[in-house]
Amino acid sequence: MSRTFDWLGGFVLGAAVMSLADPLSVRRRRVFLRGKAVRAFHETTDFLDRAARDLRRVSQQFPRIPTWSPGIQLLAGVGGLLLVTSGALLLARARRGSTRNMPHYASLVA
Numbered sequence: 009m010s011r012t013f014d015w016l017g018g019f020v021l022g023a024a025v026m027s028l029a030d031p032l033s034v035r036r037r038r039v040f041l042r043g044k045a046v047r048a049f050h051e052t053t054d055f056l057d058r059a060a061r062d063l064r065r066v067s068q069q070f071p072r073i074p075t076w077s078p079g080i081q082l083l084a085g086v087g088g089l090l091l092v093t094s095g096a097l098l099l100a101r102a103r104r105g106s107t108r109n110m111p112h113y114a115s116l117v118a
Contacts, residue, residue, distance in 0.1 A: 028037060076084070
């Protein structure tokens with residue numbers, strides 16, 4: 009099966025080289041291929057321009073996220089750190105089997 013594909017690939021490659029190197033119609037064929045390449049390039053750039061324009065339009069419809077002052081950011085960070093730490097401690101206690109001083113819901117995740 010592999011030899012069939014090798015032979016077929018060589019045939020197609022040889023036909024392409026012969027077609028492009030033909031002295032009688034090489035100029036016409038090159039102009040044709042150049043036109044196809046330029047058209048494909050322009051269609052691609054037009055598509056990307058439209059996509060970027062649509063993405064800009066859609067992103068402007070989303071509400072802006074309000075910025076927090078540095079003090080509020082610090083408080084939110086410390087609060088998040090405390091929540092993560094307390095959750096990790098509850099899980100560690102539940103895995104050890106120490107259920108003393110532990111809320112009921114923590115035993116559900118262990």
